[in-house]
Each structure stands twice: as structure tokens, then as C-alpha cells.
Amino acid sequence: MTQTHTILLTLVLCCCGIGLAETRRRQSIPTEDEVIRPTPTRFVGETIRAPGRITGTTEDIKLHAQIIEPIDVIHVQLGDRVKAGDRLVTLDQRGIQHERELALAMLQEREAKLRRLENGARESEIEVARREYEASVSRLEGANARFERSQRLFDSNAISAQELEDVQYDLRTLSALAAASKNQLQVLQDPARSEDMAAAKSSVDAAKAELMMVEDRLRRAEITAPSDGTILKIDARKGELPGQPHSDPLIIMCNTQHQRALIEIDEFDALRVSMGQLCELSADGIDGVVARGKITEIEPRMERKKRYGQWAGERVDSFSRRAWIDLDDDSPNLPVGLPIRAQIEVAE
Numbered sequence: 001m002t003q004t005h006t007i008l009l010t011l012v013l014c015c016c017g018i019g020l021a022e023t024r025r026r027q028s029i030p031t032e033d034e035v036i037r038p039t040p041t042r043f044v045g046e047t048i049r050a051p052g053r054i055t056g057t058t059e060d061i062k063l064h065a066q067i068i069e070p071i072d073v074i075h076v077q078l079g080d081r082v083k084a085g086d087r088l089v090t091l092d093q094r095g096i097q098h099e100r101e102l103a104l105a106m107l108q109e110r111e112a113k114l115r116r117l118e119n120g121a122r123e124s125e126i127e128v129a130r131r132e133y134e135a136s137v138s139r140l141e142g143a144n145a146r147f148e149r150s151q152r153l154f155d156s157n158a159i160s161a162q163e164l165e166d167v168q169y170d171l172r173t174l175s176a177l178a179a180a181s182k183n184q185l186q187v188l189q190d191p192a193r194s195e196d197m198a199a200a201k202s203s204v205d206a207a208k209a210e211l212m213m214v215e216d217r218l219r220r221a222e223i224t225a226p227s228d229g230t231i232l233k234i235d236a237r238k239g240e241l242p243g244q245p246h247s248d249p250l251i252i253m254c255n256t257q258h259q260r261a262l263i264e265i266d267e268f269d270a271l272r273v274s275m276g277q278l279c280e281l282s283a284d285g286i287d288g289v290v291a292r293g294k295i296t297e298i299e300p301r302m303e304r305k306k307r308y309g310q311w312a313g314e315r316v317d318s319f320s321r322r323a324w325i326d327l328d329d330d331s332p333n334l335p336v337g338l339p340i341r342a343q344i345e346v347a348e
Contacts, residue, residue, distance in 0.1 A: 036332045038288030041280055041343065048272060048344040050323075051307045052263030054334045056229065056256040062249035065091060065242035066220040074236055076251070082225040088251050089236055091221040100214045107207035114200040121188040129188050133181035140178045143171040229255040232336060254336050259327045261293065263342045264307045264320040272346060273298060279325045280343045283334075291331040295344070297324040 069091040076088050150167040153159045233252035236242065242250055261281055265273055273295060281291045299322040308314060325342060327334075334340075 036286065036290055036334075038282075038286050038290050041289055043278075043280060043343060043345050046346040048265065048269045048346060050263040050265045050269070050342045050344060052261050052325075052340050052342055053307070054336055054338040054340060055260050055262050055324075056254035056336055057258045057260065058227070058255045060232065061226060061229065061253050061255065063088065063223055063226075063251040063253070064247065064249050065089075065223065067091065067217055068241060068243035069093075069095070069221060071236055071238050071240050071242060071250075074234065074238065076231050076234070078231055078234060080231045081256075082229060082231065082253070084225055084227045086225045087222055088225055088231075088253075089223040091223075091242075093218060093221045096214060096218045096221060100211070100218060103207065103211040103214045107204070107211050110200070110203045110207045114197075114204050117192040117197055117200050120191060126185070126188045129181070129185040133178070133185045136174065136178040136181040140171075140174045143167075143174045147171045223250065225253065227255045228257045229253045230336065256333075256336065259291075259331065259334060260296075261291075261325040261327065261340055261342060263323050263325060263340075264305060265323055265344075266305070266315060267302060267319040267321070268315075270302060270319075270321040273321070273323055273344060274347075277347070278345045280345075281325070281327075281340045282343070283338060283340050290340075291327050291334065293325040293327040293331070295323050296326045299323065 071089060072092045073090040074088075075086075075090065076082060082088065147167050150159060150164050154161065154164045231251065231253050234250070235248050235252075236250040261279075275295055275298065277295045279293050279295060280289045281293070282288065283290050302319040302321045305316070305318050305320040307320075308316065
């Protein structure tokens with residue numbers, strides 16, 4: 001019985017494995033919309049041949065880390081289509097968050113000091129200072145009366161010179177305290193000086209600038225997509241420390257909202273191309289035309305030839321002129337970087 005159960009379990013596992021393999025095979029088969037179906041050429045007259053490659057609306061967009069912080073989260077994978085503003089990579093923000101909290105606290109403290117200068121002292125503080133001044137004036141009047149009596153007693157030899165000096169010392173002390181109390185009351189009643197206000201405002205502006213710098217670093221910790229496009233390369237791993245000088249880009253993407261083809265036209269045909277000429281594109285492994293378009297941009301200079309079509313009679317040691325072909329809207333979605341050959345129709 002045990003052997004029978006083992007055989008049945010083995011058969012069940014084999015069937016499950018075969019079913020899973022078949023499911024994966026079917027999922028890997030391109031759908032009807034994904035299959036590129038070439039069409040025959042429409043050109044019957046003279047054409048120009050030029051090698052090239054598929055590009056996006058823009059050249060490759062290389063995104064670097066602008067601050068030196070460890071990588072925390074990678075939000076995308078190769079081939080993902082992203083929208084402008086989508087998060088691609090998030091760097092560690094904990095240290096910057098603490099810096100922001102400190103900068104915010106410093107700003108609030110300096111703003112409170114500025115408001116205190118603008119509002120002046122509270123009525124209760126002014127009242128306390130007024131009472132202290134009145135008390136110091138009363139003590140001064142009492143000391144002045146004692147000094148006058150002591151002076152008369154000294155003139156009549158009723159007290160010694162030492163006793164008169166002690167009374168006079170107390171009078172000078174209380175006079176100074178009364179003057180200090182009066183000044184303190186005046187300071188609380190008067191508005192803040194212009195230089196104190198200017199210094200306080202400058203201190204607040206400096207704290208605001210510090211907070212803005214920290215918040216800018218916080219924004220730079222989020223690497224986002226500058227435009228719609230496709231992720232072509234990811235050179236980032238969690239925990240790495242990017243942002244070093246001359247480091248490789250973390251993300252390379254391309255704006256594939258509208259595809260183009262970059263071609264290099266041989267120097268012998270460089271003067272025969274013009275804006276608006278119709279083009280047909282072909283690729284290795286597919287017979288026929290895979291996409292169509294027209295020339296929308298021509299570079300005004302020529303350089304040494306870098307790309308070759310590998311057809312018979314092609315010159316190697318020559319110059320070439322670059323041009324860009326905008327593909328028709330109904331063109332299939334071709335992979336960026338795909339080598340192509342362009343046939344350019346020459347106007348009669």
C-alpha cells in the first residue's frame with residue numbers, strides 16, 4: 001500500500017510540473033499585439049541606404065545620486081515604463097530628517113525672539129519694573145534725609161566723620177540703584193532699536209535658508225523620473241553608497257513616448273537627404289519593413305563614420321552625417337538600441 005501511494009504521489013507531482021511548465025511556456029509566447037509583422041517595401045524609385053539604431057524621443061537619460069547617502073529602496077525594475085515624477089530610487093533619509101527637525105527648531109526659536117522684539121515687553125513686566133523704580137526712589141529719599149540729618153549732627157560734633165561717610169556711601173549706592181531701575185523701566189517701555197530688529201530679522205532669514213537647504217537635500221534623496229520613459233539600466237543595490245565623484249549613473253532611462261531612429265548617412269549621399277523624406281526601416285532576422293517614418297532632423301556637420309551597414313561595397317574610411325527619423329504613430333514598439341537599416345526615398 002505504501003508503494004502504491006508513493007507512485008500516485010510521484011504521478012501527481014509530475015503532472016503538476018508539466019502543467020506549470022506549459023503555463024510558463026504559454027506566458028512567454030508573444031501576444032498578437034506584441035508580434036512584429038513586417039510589410040513589403042513601397043519604394044520603387046532610387047533610395048539611399050544608411051545604418052542606424054532605434055532611440056527614444058531623447059537620448060539616454062542618465063540619473064546620478066546628487067547626495068552621498070546609502071541606497072534605501074529601489075522602486076523599479078528593468079524594462080518598467082514610468083511616468084514623469086515617479087520614484088525610481090530612494091536614498092536613506094533618516095539623518096537628513098533629523099537635520100530638518102533641528103533646522104526647524106532653530107527657525108522657530110529665532111522667530112520667537114523677533115516677535116518678542118516687535119511686540120515689546122508685557123504689561124506685567126513693565127508694571128514690575130515701575131514698582132521697583134518707585135521703591136528705589138523711596139529708599140533714595142530716605143537715604144537723602146538721613147544724610148542731611150547726619151550732616152547737621154556732624155557739624156555739631158554729635159557724630160564722627162566715619163559715621164557721616166557711611167551714610168554718604170549708602171546714599172550714593174541707593175542713587176545708583178534708582179538710576180538703574182529707571183533705565184530698566186525705560187528699556188521695557190521703549191520700542192526695540194532698529195539695529196536689534198535688523199539683527200533679529202537677519203537671524204530668522206539665515207535659519208530659513210538653512211531649513212531650505214536641508215529640505216533640498218531631502219528632495220534630492222528621492223531620484224524621480226524627469227519624463228515618461230522606459231528603464232534601460234539599473235546600476236544600484238540596496239545599501240550601496242552612491243554620489244561619489246565620477247561614479248556611474250544609478251538609472252539609465254529613455255523617453256520612449258515617441259520612437260525615433262538615428263541614422264548615419266555616408267558622405268557620398270550626405271547632400272541628397274533633406275527634411276521630410278520618407279524612410280523605411282528593416283532589421284536583421286526579419287524580412288521586410290518593420291517601421292516607417294520621415295526625416296525630421298539633420299545634423300549640420302559631419303564626422304568620422306562610426307556605424308556600418310555591412311553591405312557589399314560599403315566604404316569604411318569615410319565621413320558620415322547624422323539624421324533622425326520620426327517613426328509613424330502606428331509603428332510597433334521596437335527596443336531601444338535595436339540596429340536597423342534605413343531606406344531613404346530620393347525625390348524625383
